[in-house]
Amino acid sequence: MSLKQQINPDKLPQHIAIIMDGNGRWAQKRGNNRVFGHQNGVAAVRDTVEAAAELGLGYLTLYAFSTENWMRPRTEIDALMSLLVSTINKETKTLQDNNIRLSAIGDINSLPKSVGKYLKKAIMDTKANTGLVLILALSYSSRWEITNAVKQIAERIEKGELKAENIDSNLFESFLNTAGIPEPELLIRTSGEYRISNFLLWQIAYSELYFSDTLWPDFRREHLYEAIISFQNRERRFGKTSSQIKNVNVNS
Ligand code: IPE
Ligand code: IPE
Numbered sequence: 629m630s631l632k633q634q635i636n637p638d639k640l641p642q643h644i645a646i647i648m649d650g651n652g653r654w655a656q657k658r659g660n661n662r663v664f665g666h667q668n669g670v671a672a673v674r675d676t677v678e679a680a681a682e683l684g685l686g687y688l689t690l691y692a693f694s695t696e697n698w699m700r701p702r703t704e705i706d707a708l709m710s711l712l713v714s715t716i717n718k719e720t721k722t723l724q725d726n727n728i729r730l731s732a733i734g735d736i737n738s739l740p741k742s743v744g745k746y747l748k749k750a751i752m753d754t755k756a757n758t759g760l761v762l763i764l765a766l767s768y769s770s771r772w773e774i775t776n777a778v779k780q781i782a783e784r785i786e787k788g789e790l791k792a793e794n795i796d797s798n799l800f801e802s803f804l805n806t807a808g809i810p811e812p813e814l815l816i817r818t819s820g821e822y823r824i825s826n827f828l829l830w831q832i833a834y835s836e837l838y839f840s841d842t843l844w845p846d847f848r849r850e851h852l853y854e855a856i857i858s859f860q861n862r863e864r865r866f867g868k869t870s871s872q873i874k875n876v877n878v879n880s
């Protein structure tokens with residue numbers, strides 16, 4: 629049975645988030661500069677996105693550039709930003725062909741004007757698509773997002789539009805960039821690093837974590853299938869007992 633056939637279509641996660649890591653190491657292993665790794669990461673993005681759409685996932689969030697990544701050398705940042713522009717332009721057709729709607733989270737206004745412009749255009753061009761929602765996390769970090777949400781809530785309170793006693797987790801979530809997007813059931817990180825690096829801290833409270841040693845430019849649909857199969861073999865308990873989940877004897 630192929631990996632794809634081992635996936636239970638009735639137990640698919642609705643939302644998968646991926647920390648695409650290891651581009652720099654991939655290039656350096658080949659005696660090349662880090663930017664070469666980013667360039668080769670695009671094929672991994674394409675294959676993963678196509679596979680996600682084909683499987684019928686609802687949402688795929690890709691961590692493409694973090695708030696902290698602004699601290700990288702200027703040349704690497706510039707190369708990443710121009711790669712982003714060319715990829716968005718080149719791949720809009722792939723998005724259309726696969727009925728994918730593009731979206732973004734993060735501090736989009738902090739991106740260079742050209743990136744913002746082409747990103748907004750691709751989001752507009754694909755907004756009627758009804759298949760997979762592809763969410764790019766750009767200039768994103770969870771602490772930035774949460775701090776922003778707190779500020780907006782405080783402003784509402786200052787204006788008398790909201791009372792502190794009415795704050796609950798649903799209200800809080802509605803101020804996050806991901807408002808309206810279901811939480812990822814599965815979070816994948818590539819490149820053998822076991823950390824979250826400021827990604828979706830609130831949203832992954834109960835996500836299943838999957839760490840792959842594969843460096844991002846080598847990541848292909850089979851790796852995604854492996855992660856989904858692993859996810860489908862886990863028992864998600866959300867604080868309850870195993871028997872409660874299995875709905876056998878709830879008292880034991
Ligand atoms: C991930 O690869 C891409 C971005 C963070 C933009 P890295 O560039 O972090 O590659 P490594 O981790 O240094 O190998
Ligand atoms: C996380 O990767 C950010 C993205 C994949 C965009 P990093 O390579 O920036 O993370 P750290 O610095 O190793 O934690």
Ligand code: MG
Pocket residue numbers: 649650651
């Ligand atoms: Mg990295």
